[in-house]
Amino acid sequence: MTRIMTGICAAVAVAAGVYAIDNFTGRQGDTSLLDIQLIGSASAQESAEAAEVDTSTITEMVQGAEDAPVTLIEYASYTCPHCANFHEGAYKKLKAEYIDTGKVKFIYREVYFDRFGLWASMVARCGGEEKFFGITDRIFKQQSEWTRAGGPAEMVDALKKIGRVAGIDNEQLEACMQDATKAQTLVTWYQENATKDEVESTPSFILNGTKVSNQPYEDLKALIDAELEE
Numbered sequence: 001m002t003r004i005m006t007g008i009c010a011a012v013a014v015a016a017g018v019y020a021i022d023n024f025t026g027r028q029g030d031t032s033l034l035d036i037q038l039i040g041s042a043s044a045q046e047s048a049e050a051a052e053v054d055t056s057t058i059t060e061m062v063q064g065a066e067d068a069p070v071t072l073i074e075y076a077s078y079t080c081p082h083c084a085n086f087h088e089g090a091y092k093k094l095k096a097e098y099i100d101t102g103k104v105k106f107i108y109r110e111v112y113f114d115r116f117g118l119w120a121s122m123v124a125r126c127g128g129e130e131k132f133f134g135i136t137d138r139i140f141k142q143q144s145e146w147t148r149a150g151g152p153a154e155m156v157d158a159l160k161k162i163g164r165v166a167g168i169d170n171e172q173l174e175a176c177m178q179d180a181t182k183a184q185t186l187v188t189w190y191q192e193n194a195t196k197d198e199v200e201s202t203p204s205f206i207l208n209g210t211k212v213s214n215q216p217y218e219d220l221k222a223l224i225d226a227e228l229e230e
Contacts, residue, residue: 055189059125061108061132063095068105070098070227073206075194077111078120079147080202082214084140090217098224108136111202112190116147116155119177121186123159126176127168135166 076083098104110121124135139146139162146158156177163173193199197206205212205220208227212220
């Protein structure tokens with residue numbers, strides 16, 4: 001299933017335990033959900049400037065050699081079935097043949113089409129760069145389970161369980177999920193990147209600066225090999 005980003009204007013709720021900061025008023029209050037506004041991609045830059053959100057604080061999640069001749073950026077949503085399929089199949093081949101061999105620097109960037117993908121991202125990033133890709137693998141592998149766990153609370157619990165299996169304790173997970181500033185910054189960061197690279201569906205890829213669509217691994221491999229031959 002492909003999801004189109006254009007025209008999105010929805011409230012994204014971030015699981016925040018029972019104590020959270022109101023993102024719009026700055027007041028603190030008792031709530032189980034913290035509303036973060038997810039704006040349309042066309043006004044992402046204007047919103048970032050108005051809110052003065054410093055997206056430079058967001059860490060790029062990277063695998064492979066820094067000086068690799070090919071850079072491949074993947075834009076993916078944790079709730080996207082096609083993204084899960086890519087990570088269960090093509091990504092593993094890509095990692096073995098190109099990333100681990102120093103030929104490709106792989107950059108993973110999250111796309112937030114819904115609040116659930118944002119929650120998953122906050123759990124994946126909770127363990128830092130060291131645990132990010134391992135947690136991402138688990139989130140995609142168990143996508144059909146946590147996305148169908150029940151209501152929002154059950155889905156958050158299922159995601160936290162994935163985090164705990166990865167070695168993150170409950171206290172750290174709660175702190176990550178309650179970080180309203182980080183949530184808003186991630187949303188703005190996603191919008192800036194997706195607008196710049198004209199990302200409208202997931203997974204999408206940027207290969208040495210050129211946008212390429214999701215395709216069979218052999219076709220992607222041919223494009224990478226062509227870049228390596230230049």
